[in-house]
Amino acid sequence: MSKTINGIIEDVLANEGGYVNDPRDAGGETMYGITIATARANGYQGxxxxxxxxxxxxxxxxxYVVAPGFDQIATISAPIAAELVDTGVNMGPVVAAKFLQRALNALNNQGKDFADLAVDGQAGANTRRALNAFLNKRGAEGEAVMxxxxxxxxxxxxxxxxxxxQANEAFMFGWFRTRVAA
Structure with a gap:
C-alpha cells in the first residue's frame, strides 16, 4: 500500500463527515470530526x-499526524500509520501510540526480537525501531497481525x-462499524 499522508487525512475527513451536534456526544459540536475545543485550540474562532x-x-x-510522529510511522507502514491516525482522531494520538507500543511489547517474542518499549504514548525513535524490527522479521503477515x-x-x-x-452506547454500533476494521 502506498497511501500518502494526504490520502490518510482524506480518508479521515470522508469518514468523519460534516457538521454534527449530538447532545449525547461529550465532544459537543463537530465539523469534519474536529471538535469545537480542538478548533478553538488551533485558532479557529468561527x-x-x-x-x-x-x-x-x-x-x-x-x-494528529505530525505532532505524534505518525508521519514517520507512515514511512515504515502506511496501513499502520493510517490506523494510528484514525484511532488518534477518535481517541487521542497518545492513546493510539500507546496501543502500538503495547502491541509491539506483546509481539516481541519475550524481548528476543527487540526490547520492550516504555508505553509513554510517544511514537518516537525507539517505537519506530521496534516496529521496523517487527516488520523485518514478520513481513506482510506481521503487518496484518499488528x-x-x-x-x-x-x-x-x-x-x-x-x-x-451510558450515553456512549448510542455511538457503539457506529464506532465498531466504521472504526474497527473487520
Whole structure:
C-alpha cells in the first residue's frame, strides 16, 4: 500500500463527515470530526458549521499526524500509520501510540526480537525501531497481525467507554462499524 499522508487525512475527513451536534456526544459540536475545543485550540474562532475543510485538513495534519510522529510511522507502514491516525482522531494520538507500543511489547517474542518499549504514548525513535524490527522479521503477515492487534485494543477501549458512560452506547454500533476494521 502506498497511501500518502494526504490520502490518510482524506480518508479521515470522508469518514468523519460534516457538521454534527449530538447532545449525547461529550465532544459537543463537530465539523469534519474536529471538535469545537480542538478548533478553538488551533485558532479557529468561527461557527463550527462554517469550519473550512482546508482548516480541518491542516488541524489533522499538524495535531494528529505530525505532532505524534505518525508521519514517520507512515514511512515504515502506511496501513499502520493510517490506523494510528484514525484511532488518534477518535481517541487521542497518545492513546493510539500507546496501543502500538503495547502491541509491539506483546509481539516481541519475550524481548528476543527487540526490547520492550516504555508505553509513554510517544511514537518516537525507539517505537519506530521496534516496529521496523517487527516488520523485518514478520513481513506482510506481521503487518496484518499488528493491524488486528491495534483494532482489538481499539474495540476493547470502545466497550470500556460504553460501560463507563451510558450515553456512549448510542455511538457503539457506529464506532465498531466504521472504526474497527473487520
Amino acid at each position: 461557527k463550527m458549521r462554517d469550519l473550512p475543510r482546508e482548516t480541518a485538513f491542516d488541524i489533522y495534519r499538524r495535531r 493491524l488486528a492487534a491495534l483494532n482489538a485494543l481499539q474495540g476493547e477501549r470502545y466497550i470500556s467507554l460504553g460501560e463507563a458512560r
